[in-house]
Amino acid sequence: MNDAMRIYRSGLGLALLVLTGLMVYWLQPILTPFLAGALLAYLGNPLASRLQRLGLNRTLSVSLVFLALAAVAVAVVLMLIPLVGSQLGMLRSQMPAMIEWAQTQALPAIEQALGVDASVIDLNVVRDALSSHWQSTSSIAAGIVQRITQSGFALAGALASLALVPVVAFYLLRDWDRVLAASLALIxxxxxxxxxxxxxxxxxxxxxxxxxxxxxxxxxxxxxxxxxxxxxxxxxxxxxxxxxxxxxxxxxxxxxxxxxxxxxxxxxxxxxxxxxxxxxxxxxxxxxxxxxxxxxxxxxxxxGLHPVIVIFAVLAGGQLFGFAGVLLALPIAAVVAVLLRHAHAFVTG
Structure with missing residues (x-):
């Protein structure tokens, strides 16, 4: 009876695990703002807990952390995006000259230094492909923006997803300890x-x-x-x-x-x-x-995560579950690594 019950519970646990994976796969279009909000709450929880230990109540601590995160995000957007945009514009203007330099100077220098024949490499094809790609980037971006703005539902959905991130982050951060306690009570x-x-x-x-x-x-x-x-x-x-x-x-x-x-x-x-x-x-x-x-x-x-595991986890998460999988990949890989270490210690000990 005990063996049958253990088999039943093991099967039930495996079924719940598979069902969770399927739910993530099916719901990935709407999971991203919730996962992003949970990630922000997780990152901000230690600071909020530290402020709480200094005598502030949880809501005030969370509000201060939330305002700090918002200020950092706004500062990054206002300062970094224009700088990166100007750098990308500079790269775009210099790309043809870079390809020409590589064709006329870099490859001949490599041929002379290594004694290999690099004449079969025609970088003009690369230059033409990059030029056409850069020229089409703005039209593609404009087309995407035009499609979104023409569709009221798509625009409303995008704005709602963006607005959900801070809302989810705030409430999860405020109730973080209660959520963990309630989850542990289910065990x-x-x-x-x-x-x-x-x-x-x-x-x-x-x-x-x-x-x-x-x-x-x-x-x-x-x-x-x-x-x-x-x-x-x-x-x-x-x-x-x-x-x-x-x-x-x-x-x-x-x-x-x-x-x-x-x-x-x-x-x-x-x-x-x-x-x-x-x-x-x-x-x-x-x-x-x-x-x-x-x-x-x-x-x-x-x-305790090997670099190869990090690369595989990110690529596998993105392939299976899109951007939601990328957000989940490294936390899941870290948790699996901990569980595997304990399972190995249990089996060999």
């Missing part, structure tokens, strides 16, 4: 302590990655952008931000950034030796700061 009493312990460990891993790695990415993006700007690289802001975003995977931001910055420096400067050395110094210093300061300070050693 059978004999499993409650175990589940609570696993939850705390999962929270450490997920929080370290989401909060810590996000801070690492921001710090690296600012450092690389400022360093390249001081060197005089015209596309330094864009390359620096790209390096920061790619830092979600360890060493990927360094590799992508130094490659892009090297090409941009060689293209921009006639006497490129000193600027190139300075660019390499910037990325070398950024790598030292990441490994010696930013990662120990913000992340520590609590993540």
């Amino acid at each position: 059978p009493a004999r499993w409650r302590d175990t589940v609570a312990g696993l939850g705390r460990e999962c929270d450490e891993v997920v929080g370290a990655f989401l909060r810590g790695q996000l801070l690492v990415m921001i710090c690296l993006g600012i450092f690389y952008a400022a360093g390249l700007w001081l060197v005089g690289v015209q596309l330094g802001l864009l390359i620096g931000l790209l390096s920061g975003l790619a830092a979600v995977v360890p060493y990927l931001g360094f590799i992508v950034g130094i490659a892009a910055a090297t090409l941009a420096t060689l293209f921009q400067f006639n006497d490129w030796l000193i600027p190139l050395l300075l660019v390499w110094v910037v990325y070398g210093a950024g790598q030292v700061l990441e490994s010696a300061v930013f990662t120990p300070l913000f992340v520590g050693d609590r993540i």
Whole structure:
């Protein structure tokens, strides 16, 4: 009887897990604002709890955190988007000249240095394709905007989804402890302590990655952008931000950034030796700061996610569930990693 009951409960748990996955898949068009709001609430909860421990009530603490997040978001939009837009415009205007430079100077230099024949590479085709793509981008964007504005339902849906994010974030942040307590109360009493312990460990891993790695990415993006700007690289802001975003995977931001910055420096400067050395110094210093300061300070050693797992989780989540899957990918991967470690310890111990 006990074996039959265990099999029944295991089957029921598996069925609930499969049903949850199917629900996420079916409801992904409307899940994004809820997931984005939950992510904001999760990121802001430690600060709200700290303010609450200082003597403020929960609603006031949440309001202050919410206002701070809103102010940061507005500042980023007002300051960063125009700068990035100007950098993209500069990249668009320089793209044909970059392709021409690569065809007439970079490839011959590679042929001479490596002794290979690169004449089969015709970058004119790439230049024509990029030019047509850049020219069509504005018309495509205009067409999308026109379609949205022509359809009242589509416009209302987009505005409603955008407005839902702060609403969901505020109420989840205010009731975060009650939501966790109610969720834990659903667990059978004999499993409650175990589940609570696993939850705390999962929270450490997920929080370290989401909060810590996000801070690492921001710090690296600012450092690389400022360093390249001081060197005089015209596309330094864009390359620096790209390096920061790619830092979600360890060493990927360094590799992508130094490659892009090297090409941009060689293209921009006639006497490129000193600027190139300075660019390499910037990325070398950024790598030292990441490994010696930013990662120990913000992340520590609590993540336990291999870079390959990070890449696979993001790509798999996006492929299966779209943007909602991207938001869920890393938290789920971190939780699965914790559960697998405990399962391995249970089996081998």
